Amino acid sequence: MAKAKKAAGTKTKEEPVILITNDDGITAPGIKALVESVKGLGKIVVVAPDKPQSGMGHAITIGYPLRLQQVSVFEGVEAWACSGTPVDCVKLAVDKILHRKPDICLSGVNHGANHSINVIYSGTMSAALEAAIESIPSIGFSLLDYSVEADFTGAQHYARLLVQQVLGKKIDKHLCLNVNIPLAPKELLKGLKVCRQAYAKYEEEFAERKDPHNKTYYWLTGEFVNFDKGKDTDVWALKNNYVSVVPVQFDLTYYKLKDKLEQSLITK
């Protein structure tokens, strides 16, 4: 199987394979917009969750088996609905559908922001990062609009612009971009801006309810708080109508703290 997974050789000029997934589910308007935006740039194959999987982070399915079903959702595009998480979709696509690594993996367009700390909770971005672990260049797209009737025109323009650039040259073995698009008409967008992830988090306040048996249950809610005043962050870029582009990595080592601990830790 390992052999079959190798990226397409460069000798024969094959059409690039574009794998598309998301976390809102295969019927979400955002993924349709993404498929439309890259038509003509390669052979598109969609493998996406059969139901919403927002907030699934980098979850994989261990305790349950996974199902794949070929579906007809996008005109002229091969598409598969998967019962698992966004990360499962990428793994299954490579092993069981494409039987090779795609030339690029796209995720989204997510309905809602994935800037700053959201990258860590986001199924959209985890799918992209999973591809990067596999040395597949990847881009996750998110629009700052939760509405099912959101306008994806700007997102589509910048998605195509980015995909063309990434397909055109080898930028990095583990390229993974977290792209967020502001809620603004396309003509007001100022262009792509390369950023770092803002330091921000959610202040949780679980909403408490009682069920008909008078037992308590909780809904996760939270207020977004940005602690980062930097003008090089994704949050700043989005507020100023730039499309934010944060390169993301999967080496989570905190090197600065590593050096400090090496000096100070009692080891036995």
Add this chain to the structure above:
Amino acid sequence: MAKAKKAAGTKTKEEPVILITNDDGITAPGIKALVESVKGLGKIVVVAPDKPQSGMGHAITIGYPLRLQQVSVFEGVEAWACSGTPVDCVKLAVDKILHRKPDICLSGVNHGANHSINVIYSGTMSAALEAAIESIPSIGFSLLDYSVEADFTGAQHYARLLVQQVLGKKIDKHLCLNVNIPLAPKELLKGLKVCRQAYAKYEEEFAERKDPHNKTYYWLTGEFVNFDKGKDTDVWALKNNYVSVVPVQFDLTYYKLKDKLEQSLITK
């Protein structure tokens, strides 16, 4: 609510609060071993999943409400079973059980390794990282033994040694340590070794099965492959009977690639 969540003041010398969670579920032997190992170092409160949540990564529960149930599992220790993910447990513990930030959050001891790339799939480590986002010092522990009858003696020794050091001084605002313990008798362990995350991944091969209706389903399986020959990695340390300690961060920005992209990206 924000006020109630502040860390305990330093004026009154209160007993430190130790929050303990895991991803194998509140009845797993590993969490019991962890609770035992830190007895006497502070007030312990356990908030852990009511069922196994391995591989949940940084998933949070959005589409369903969460339940909390006080349980009697550990002698003399307040304990709550939570219907959500490990990350949900940390969030709920702070907001609804402790009503303040604990002085430290411990996760584990996980039944099985969480070194190298496993950090990104691990519910154990995601719980710890969630605490670090909240400026709660945290440590995740994992033993390289999946067995329900695993020997946690070595893990317990090093857990206590580390917790004493972290409680004793303010090392870093967002301290999060990924600690793995080799499968070896305690007397053969060479001590703690500060490491970086090895570059490794899984080669997936989904196992294919047919259900009684002749429909196909898949089980995730994979072979671990380490590409990293460095002697400063967690994988190397564990092979050489060290307890690996990798400091982990939640800023996923790939800074090296950021600089490169700033020079080369066509932005409009």
